[in-house]
Amino acid sequence: MSANHLPRNRDVWRIAAPLILSNITVPLLGMVDTGVTGHLDNAAYLGAVAIGSTIFGIIYTGVNFLRMGTTGIAAQRFGANDYDGLRTSLGQAIIVALAIAAAFILLQRPIGHLAMQLLGADAEIKAYALEYFSIRIWSAPGTLVTYALLGWFIGLQNARAPLVIVLTINVTNIALDLLFVVVFGMKVDGVALASVIAEYTGVAVGIGFAIRSLRQYPGHWPVAKLIKLREYAAFLAINGNLFVRTMALVFTLSFVTAQGARMGGLILAANAVLMNLQFLSAFALDGIAHAAEALVGKAIGEGRREALQRAVQLTLRWSLIFAAGLSLCYLIGGPILIRVLTDLPDVQQTTLRYLPWMIASPLISVWSFLYDGVFVGATRAREMRDIMLTSALLVFLPAWYLLQWLGNDGLWLAFMLFMASRGIGMHIVYRTRIAIPRV
Numbered sequence: 409m410s411a412n413h414l415p416r417n418r419d420v421w422r423i424a425a426p427l428i429l430s431n432i433t434v435p436l437l438g439m440v441d442t443g444v445t446g447h448l449d450n451a452a453y454l455g456a457v458a459i460g461s462t463i464f465g466i467i468y469t470g471v472n473f474l475r476m477g478t479t480g481i482a483a484q485r486f487g488a489n490d491y492d493g494l495r496t497s498l499g500q501a502i503i504v505a506l507a508i509a510a511a512f513i514l515l516q517r518p519i520g521h522l523a524m525q526l527l528g529a530d531a532e533i534k535a536y537a538l539e540y541f542s543i544r545i546w547s548a549p550g551t552l553v554t555y556a557l558l559g560w561f562i563g564l565q566n567a568r569a570p571l572v573i574v575l576t577i578n579v580t581n582i583a584l585d586l587l588f589v590v591v592f593g594m595k596v597d598g599v600a601l602a603s604v605i606a607e608y609t610g611v612a613v614g615i616g617f618a619i620r621s622l623r624q625y626p627g628h629w630p631v632a633k634l635i636k637l638r639e640y641a642a643f644l645a646i647n648g649n650l651f652v653r654t655m656a657l658v659f660t661l662s663f664v665t666a667q668g669a670r671m672g673g674l675i676l677a678a679n680a681v682l683m684n685l686q687f688l689s690a691f692a693l694d695g696i697a698h699a700a701e702a703l704v705g706k707a708i709g710e711g712r713r714e715a716l717q718r719a720v721q722l723t724l725r726w727s728l729i730f731a732a733g734l735s736l737c738y739l740i741g742g743p744i745l746i747r748v749l750t751d752l753p754d755v756q757q758t759t760l761r762y763l764p765w766m767i768a769s770p771l772i773s774v775w776s777f778l779y780d781g782v783f784v785g786a787t788r789a790r791e792m793r794d795i796m797l798t799s800a801l802l803v804f805l806p807a808w809y810l811l812q813w814l815g816n817d818g819l820w821l822a823f824m825l826f827m828a829s830r831g832i833g834m835h836i837v838y839r840t841r842i843a844i845p846r847v
Contacts, residue, residue, distance in 0.1 A: 414718040415707075420699045420726060426567035428695030430574035440582045441599050442684055442749050444589045451752060455673055456536030456596050458680035462665045463523045463541055466658045467512065468551055473650030474505050475559035476780075477643065479701045480787040482563025487709020491627030494564070498618065499634045500643050501556035509548035516545045526666065530673065536596045543600035550607035557614035561621070565702045569617040577610035649789035656793075656800040660826055667808070667819050675816055678758040681749050682820075685742070685766045686773075689734050693774055696727045697781030704785030716786075717843055724778050731774035738767045765820040772824050775831025779838060786842055795833035803829040 441461065445453040478501040485493035512519065520541045524534050554573065561569040581602050588598030633639040661683075668679035703719035738745075742763045746756055783792045804826035811818030 414715050415703045415722055417722060417726075419703065420696070420719075420722050423562075423565055423567045423699040423702050424696045424723075424726070426571035427562070427698045428692055430571040431691035431695045431698075440585050442680060444585050445596065445599065451673060451677060451755070452530075452532045452536060453595055454677050454680065454750065454752075454755075455533040456540060457599055458665070458676060459524075459533060459537040459669075460540035460544065460596065460600070461680075462662060463520070463537070464544060466523070466662050467519075467548075468555075469658050469661070470651065470655055471505075471508055471552055472555060472654055473647040474501055474508075474552060475555040476701075476784045477501075477647040477650050477787075477789070478556055478559030479563045479698075480705050480784045480789075481643065481646065482560045483565075483702050483705020483785055484563075484709035484787065486564050487706035491625040492630055494560075494625060495622065495627055495629050496633045496639075497563070497643075498556065498560045499629065500640055501560065502553055503634060504640070504643070504647075505552035505556045506549060509552045512548045513545060516542070520545075526662070533673070540596040540600045543597055544603050547604040547607040550604075550611040554607065554611050554614055557611070557618060561617070562698050562702055563705060564621065565706065566617075566621060567698075569614070569621070573610050573614045573617070576613045577606045580609050581606035646787055646789045649793040653789070653793040653796040656796040660800050660804050660823070663804075663808075664819060664823055668816065671816060674754055674758050677750070677752070677755045678762065679816070681746060681755065681759045682762055682766055684749065685738065685745065686769055689731075689766075689770045689773060690777060692734060693727055693730060693770065693777040694781075696723050696730060697777050699723055700778060700781030701785040704782050705787075706785075708786055719785075720782055720838070720843070723781065727774050727778040731770040734770040735767050738763070738770075742766065762816060762820060765817075765824065769824065769827070773827045773831075775835060776827055779831060779834035782838060782842070783834060788837075788842065791837050791841070792834075795830060795837065798833060799826050799829040 441457055442454065445457045478497055481497045482494060485491075485497060520538055523541070524538065554577070558570045558573065561567075584602030584605055585599055588594040588602055592598065594601075665676070665679065665683070669676045700719060700723040703723070704716055707713075707715035707719055743760060746759045746763070750756060750759075780792070783789075804822055807822035807825045808819060811821055814821065
């Protein structure tokens with residue numbers, strides 16, 4: 409995109425289309441994990457993978473600030489033609505990723521046992537979930553470095569590299585799922601091992617793309633900014649706020665899973681299927697939000713307010729269209745998706761009972777997903793933190809307390825109010841603090 413042009417529809421889709429394609433493979437992988445265990449002879453395997461996946465969802469979503477923070481910083485450096493700064497943003501992100509991954513591996517036993525206590529499940533499910541956890545935790549270095557690489561590429565408006573990386577990870581994972589579980593007869597251990605191998609395959613591909621990309625942007629590696637702790641102040645300030653914001657989201661998602669587990673194994677399994685549909689919506693809509701991150705960040709790096717506002721208008725319009733399409737797909741094809749994910753009749757019937765929440769979810773959630781992208785590109789991490797905390801603690805928890813007499817319907821209604829509150833809060837902040845003042 410020329411510096412003289414405002415963002416256009418083609419600019420949005422040049423970034424969004426590959427990222428949507430790559431993003432939707434992530435929940436599809438979760439569906440395969442659910443599907444291969446949902447067709448085994450014991451529902452405890454499905455519950456164990458649901459619990460284990462939730463633990464890693466908490467862990468890896470908790471450090472997703474690496475991806476978000478790197479995107480905003482890299483996009484602004486890219487807009488300002490600061491190619492040394494591009495190298496700094498990538499190097500710092502990778503170093504922090506490896507440090508966090510090492511901590512996870514060293515603390516794996518207390519993390520695993522604490523997670524089991526907090527999430528709650530019967531003894532059989534816990535045993536299988538711990539087996540899954542003890543294997544998959546070794547994917548942490550690969551997963552976290554991949555987050556840093558993905559964020560950096562999105563900041564450079566390079567959607568092709570994330571597409572290839574994510575497809576490599578998920579196609580490898582799906583193939584190994586089927587090989588280990590269906591062919592070799594493994595159980596949850598096969599699902600976990602497939603994830604570990606796939607993550608390291610993906611990070612190898614990502615490093616190759618990074619080396620190639622840096623050749624296009626001549627510059628130097630500022631070694632002092634990578635080895636001196638004080639040089640990480642700006643990076644850690646942004647990512648610290650993003651971490652708190654993300655943990656509030658993780659708390660809410662894990663609370664939904666934990667409350668479902670306390671309602672019984674059937675509700676836990678049904679909610680695991682429903683959450684796969686929620687994640688499918690989130691990852692699909694995040695493709696457009698990632699385009700907003702790149703375009704907004706570049707506009708701010710260039711100092712062009714009109715380009716910023718145009719980027720938000722275009723990405724919001726396409727997000728709403730896409731959300732309506734997802735709702736229609738769930739309305740028409742939701743029962744088919746449920747039957748694909750599990751052939752357990754009781755789980756199918758229970759999931760169908762709560763499917764209307766997933767039909768409504770894309771249109772409720774779309775606002776928060778899109779504005780997350782806008783705020784990441786603008787590096788407005790503090791505002792993201794405050795809105796998420798408010799939505800989790802002052803909207804979601806009180807709503808669940810008042811609505812819990814409705815059972816699982818009350819749980820999903822509280823979650824929808826949480827998503828709506830995030831979108832409304834970010835819209836207000838965008839209109840009053842980001843769109844109007846000079847960039």
